[in-house]
Amino acid sequence: MTEAAEEPTFITQALSRAMGLEGQGALVRRMVTVLATEIIEGTLPANYPLTSVEVGQRFKTSRTPVRQALGLLQREGLVAIEPRRRPRVASLTLPEIRDIYQIRASLYAVISRSIVQAAPDEAIARLHAPLRRMKLAVHTGDALDYFYGTVDFRWIEAEICPNRSVGPLIESLGLRTYRLRRFGLAVPGRTEISFRDYSRLVEAYEDRDADLAVAVGGSIMTKALQVIEKNWPAVDAP
Known part of the structure; x- marks a missing residue:
């Protein structure tokens, strides 16, 4: 992944409505919005790995907010988090x-x-x-x-x-x-x-x-x- 881009404001409102991000911290909201946008728009393809370390480095943060953001994305069906496997962009059959x-x-x-x-x-x-x-x-x-x-x-x-x-x-x-x-x-x-x-x-x-x-x-x-x-x-x- 490249360095984190600015939060894509043109989709922020839609994602906030769909995911209920109002109660989340600014960093988590930004990570969720950027990653969700990239998955929806196809920049991050199915099965792309999203490890806590790599995502944390990209957004310059610790693993805790990364896990929180990935958990929200998992809830929306965009990320798959399975036992003994790295988090990844979810695929659909x-x-x-x-x-x-x-x-x-x-x-x-x-x-x-x-x-x-x-x-x-x-x-x-x-x-x-x-x-x-x-x-x-x-x-x-x-x-x-x-x-x-x-x-x-x-x-x-x-x-x-x-x-x-x-x-x-x-x-x-x-x-x-x-x-x-x-x-x-x-x-x-x-x-x-x-x-x-x-x-x-x-x-x-x-x-x-x-x-x-x-x-x-x-x-x-x-x-x-x-x-x-x-x-x-x-x-x-x-």
């Missing part, structure tokens, strides 16, 4: 990925139906801000910024959803879903297809068409999983 997407599809179906049935018009209108960001990223060819646009979109979706129980269930899947989504959206041509689907989803919300919203949301999940299934082994196999 295709069956595990399919399970994750099946759960996500079911939960987002609940969110879509709930939004159509009970979310106020002004709440649904909030989805246009991340949609504009995603549109710009498509035009500029910035797949990474497009990914972060989808992160904002999904967070707003959960916030405006009248069903207050489903959001925490999605969060419980951890940041491993960020890693999968970033990977899939990096495949050439994916952002254009994805943007069309997200635009249709917002239209279905605004038209109060629950069946269409659920169908479009399911299509987003199916297409994303198909891309990952096709490309994952060649790039990120254990």
